[in-house]
Amino acid sequence: MKRRFLSFFSVFSCSALLLAAFPLAAQDFGFGFDDEDAEVEASSGGGGGGEAAAGGVSISGEVSASLLGYGKDFSDGLNKTRLGDVFSGTLKFSAGNAFGDAVIALKLSPTSLPVAFDEAYLRAYFGVVEIEGGLRKLTWGKADSLGPLDVINPLDYTEITDVSDAMNMKIARPLIHATARFGQFSKIEGVFVPTFEPWRFASEGRWAPGQMAQLQAINPSVVPSTPDIATLNYAQAGGRFTTTLGSSDIGVQYYYGRLPKPAVKMTFTQTPTPAISGIEFLYNPYHHIGVDWAQVLFGFNVRAEFAANITNDLAGDDGAVYNPHLAWSFGFDRDLFWGVNLNLQVNETITLLHDKIDPVINPMDIEAESDSTSTRLTALFSKKFLRDELEIRAAVLWGIEDKDFLIVPAIVWTRDAVSIEGSVGIFGGDEHGQLGYYHDNGFARLVLTYSF
Secondary structure, eight states: OOSOTTOTTGGGGTHHHHHTSTTOOGGGOOOOSOHHHHHHHHTTSSOOSOOEEETTEEEEEEEEEEEEEEHHHHHHOGGGOOOOOSEEEEEEEEEEETTEEEEEEEEEOSSSOSEEEEEEEEEEEETTEEEEEEEEOOOOSSOSSOOTTOOSSOBBOSOOOOOSOGGGGBOOEEEEEEEEEETTTEEEEEEEEOSOOOOBOOSSSTTSOHHHHHHHHHOTTOOOBOOOTTSGGGOEEEEEEEEEETTEEEEEEEEEEEOSSOEEEEEEEOSSSOEEEEEEEEOOEEEEEEEEEEEEETTEEEEEEEEEEEESOTTSOOTTSOOOEEEEEEEEEEEOSTTOEEEEEEEEEEETTGGGOOTTTOTTOTTTTOOSEEEEEEEEEEEEETTTTEEEEEEEEEETTTTEEEEEEEEEEEETTEEEEEEEEEEEEOTTSTTGGGTTOOEEEEEEEEEO
C-alpha cells in the first residue's frame, strides 16, 4: 500500500461502524436511563423468543444455520470455495432474586472452541447501589452504533461479515462495575478492569490487514513481540454520570486505559548493513474525557458524542506513540416517506499536532503519511412490508478521505421466533483505502435463525 505505510491497523479505526451498520433501526433508539437493563438483554448474545425456566434458572438463546460465500472464491472454482461452519448458536442461563442475579452466556461453534464464554457475571443489589463482577460487555455513550465514548470493551475484527449485531463485535472483559442511582433519571457508574486486551485481528488470510503483510515483508525472520498485558500495569478504570435536563439526556465520563490499536516500535542494527532487528507492539496509555447528548427535535431522534483522548505524545513527534486526538459523532433517525426509515451517523477522528508528524525525518512514525482527519458516514435505509414480517434494508458506509465504501443490501423475513436473512456485501472505491482494500472480499450470506 502506498498510503499509511505504518498507520498500523488504521483500517480498523472505522470498522466499528461497518459491523454496527445493520442494528441502526429507529425502533431500537431510546433516551431512557434503563441502559443497564438494555445492556443485560443485549449481552445475552441472542434471545428475543422468550425464556424457559428450569428449576429457577431461565434459559434463552438462538440457533442459526448459515451459508457464507465469497465472490472471488466462486470465480476461482469450486475447489477454492467454502461455505463456512453452517451452524452457530448462543445459550444464556440466568437466575436471580430481589438481592442479586447471575448470568452465563455461551457462544456455540463447531470449529474453534466448541463452547466459549460470551459473558459470565453476577450482580448484587444494595438499595440504590448495584455491584457486578465477571466477564462483561458494557456500553457507554448515546450513539446507536459504536461511538467514540464506547471505550471499555475491545473489538473483534477477525472477520467482517456478520453485520447483524454490534454487541457481537465486543470482547467481554473481566471487570468490577458499580452503579448508584439518584432519583428517577440520574446515575453514576464506576468500572475497574484489571487486565488489558487489544482489538483482535486476523494475522493471515483474506481479513488480515495489509500493514501486517508489510511488516512481515520488512524482515520475515523478525517476529513482533508483545508486552505482558495481564499485569496491573495495564489496569484500566473510569467513571460516568448520566442525567436528564429538561428534554435532553446528557452524560459525562472519564476513563484511563490503553489504546486498543497497537503502535509499532522498531529497532535497527547497523552491521553489516542497516536492518530492522526487532519489532515491538505497544499499547499507549491515554486519558479519555467524553460528553454525550440525546434529544428528540422536530421529529428527529438526535444524539451526539464528543471525546478528547490525551496520550503521552504531547509534542506530537514520538513515532511509537499515537498523537492526542479528538473524536466526535452525530446521528439521527427519522421516518421519511412511504414508510422508509433513515438512520444516519457521521463519525470523525481529528489528530492533534499533525504538523509535527514528519515522515521524512521519521518514516517509522506510526502515523506517517496519515491524514489529519478520518471521517466516515454510515446510513441505513429500511422499509417493512406485510405487517412488518418482511423488511428490506440497505446499509452504506462511506470513507470520505479514503474515497471508498461498503454497501450491504439485505432482505429479512421474520415470523414469531423464526427469521431468514439474505444479504450481500460489496466493497469498493480506492483500493488503498480502509474499506477499498477489501475489494476482493465481496460476500453473500444466507442465515436461518430460531430464537427461544
